[in-house]
Amino acid sequence: MTAPTADPGHLAFWGRPDAERAATFAALRRQDRPRWIPFRNRMPFVPTDDRFLAVVRHADVVAASRDPGLFGNEPTAASLYDLPPYLARYLGSMINMDGPRHARMRKVVARAFSPRLIARLEDGVRARAQRIVDDVAARGPGDVVAQVAGRLPVQVVCDVLGIPEDQHPLVTRHGETLVGFSDPEHTGIPREYLLRHGSPGPQHVLPGSLRIIRAGHDLTTLVRRIGRDRLREPRDDLVSTLVHADVDGERLTPREVGTLFILLVLAGSETTRATLAHALRLLTDHPEQRALLLDDLEGRLPGAVEEVVRHASPVIQFRRTATGDGEIGGTPVRKGDKVLLFYTSANRDEDVFAEPDRFDLTRSPNPHLGFGGPGPHYCLGANLARLEVRVMLGALLARFPQVRAVGEPEMLLSSFTHGVKRMRFAV
Ligand code: HEM
Numbered sequence: 001m002t003a004p005t006a007d008p009g010h011l012a013f014w015g016r017p018d019a020e021r022a023a024t025f026a027a028l029r030r031q032d033r034p035r036w037i038p039f040r041n042r043m044p045f046v047p048t049d050d051r052f053l054a055v056v057r058h059a060d061v062v063a064a065s066r067d068p069g070l071f072g073n074e075p076t077a078a079s080l081y082d083l084p085p086y087l088a089r090y091l092g093s094m095i096n097m098d099g100p101r102h103a104r105m106r107k108v109v110a111r112a113f114s115p116r117l118i119a120r121l122e123d124g125v126r127a128r129a130q131r132i133v134d135d136v137a138a139r140g141p142g143d144v145v146a147q148v149a150g151r152l153p154v155q156v157v158c159d160v161l162g163i164p165e166d167q168h169p170l171v172t173r174h175g176e177t178l179v180g181f182s183d184p185e186h187t188g189i190p191r192e193y194l195l196r197h198g199s200p201g202p203q204h205v206l207p208g209s210l211r212i213i214r215a216g217h218d219l220t221t222l223v224r225r226i227g228r229d230r231l232r233e234p235r236d237d238l239v240s241t242l243v244h245a246d247v248d249g250e251r252l253t254p255r256e257v258g259t260l261f262i263l264l265v266l267a268g269s270e271t272t273r274a275t276l277a278h279a280l281r282l283l284t285d286h287p288e289q290r291a292l293l294l295d296d297l298e299g300r301l302p303g304a305v306e307e308v309v310r311h312a313s314p315v316i317q318f319r320r321t322a323t324g325d326g327e328i329g330g331t332p333v334r335k336g337d338k339v340l341l342f343y344t345s346a347n348r349d350e351d352v353f354a355e356p357d358r359f360d361l362t363r364s365p366n367p368h369l370g371f372g373g374p375g376p377h378y379c380l381g382a383n384l385a386r387l388e389v390r391v392m393l394g395a396l397l398a399r400f401p402q403v404r405a406v407g408e409p410e411m412l413l414s415s416f417t418h419g420v421k422r423m424r425f426a427v
Helices: 011-015 018-030 058-065 099-113 115-139 144-149 151-161 165-179 191-197 202-232 238-244 254-285 287-295 297-312 382-399
Strands: 035-038 051-055 317-322 326-328 331-333 338-342 404-411 420-426
Touching (some): 051 058, 058 326, 058 338, 099 115, 099 254, 115 144, 115 151, 115 382, 144 151, 144 254, 144 382, 144 420, 151 165, 151 254, 151 382, 165 202, 165 254, 202 238, 202 254, 238 254, 254 287, 254 297, 254 382, 254 404, 254 420, 287 297
Parallel strands (some): 051 338
Antiparallel strands (some): 035 051, 317 338, 326 331, 404 420
């Protein structure tokens, strides 16, 4: 099982079973300090710096998150490559910003995610979850991602923004394209090619870019159209807030609103759907934990959600870029160095979590970093995600106490999202 020599800088590593990946990170944590890892950068038109620093310990991920002055999110936090500007235009928004620009943008969006507004969403989320469970009862179980895990998060993020129901399939489709940028199914690149070469090749960049630009363009066009309507007739939704927002005397431009929309679709739906799928897999693999949960469903659900996020780490890592010279965990960094904060590893750090590989929904305290470390970019949607997972999982288990995953899940090939593409289930 152990493959400590496996290479997180090669895409093939991210196609290995979870336990093998966990063993590699355990070995990296045992090193005296964070290590540099070479990676394949075969992208044309961008600088070919070809290594990153793997920050793998809980304390180091916390320290780097707390020091945005040294570990910045610009130029990009969600990609190992410095994206060419024509691509960066469509992606990222505030996750790729630092300093006052980030703070201003975050302040506007944060209004829609305050605990008070999230509590107001609860009835709507419950109603949607109930309908999903009713559909499973009516049609029978098949793929839990398509029928359950993938539905609620897109619906909720669209409800928050004010995107009408008939546009949800388009949002789902384009969200999958954007998050699957290194997956064979979403890119059309043969799996063997990706596994052999470790990344898409130069010949894939143009078609890949076109797919991303098309998805980004369709999503921004949709939100611009809705934004124009809301400028005339504001409603109680986030698009109305955004188009009327006054950021230090300035309005957000249609492009800023568009990229924010893309960020929220990606950040809000892909992560939460992965969490729900992992929850069912974990409860299937650990029947004693399911029994414990069913014993006191409402009381134990909040702890279960935290433990699923810790154990599964739906977001594997985010990138930072050193803005000057400094160090992290004893390893020096210089301006421009790429630094990866591996939440997936911090969440299994044996210095913080007793028996870290054990799935234990009564774990307390559970200071996991699944929603990021303490810092300016800490997940803005953490409370909404908690609500969604708690309500959806609760509704599913209340109706089908024996609901379980069947067979092996089909995983997304990605070094960024621990995504599940399909997973059969039975009730
Ligand atoms: C279980 C589900 C989720 C997980 C595991 C997750 C995880 C994360 C992580 C790790 C970060 C980066 C933190 C950092 O860099 O310090 C992040 C940022 C973010 N998340 Fe989430 N997230 C989830 C759900 C959501 C939802 C439902 C939304 C909103 C609809 C959302 C919106 C955001 C936004 C806007 C950011 C960027 C914040 C910033 O740059 O200031 N997330 N999330």
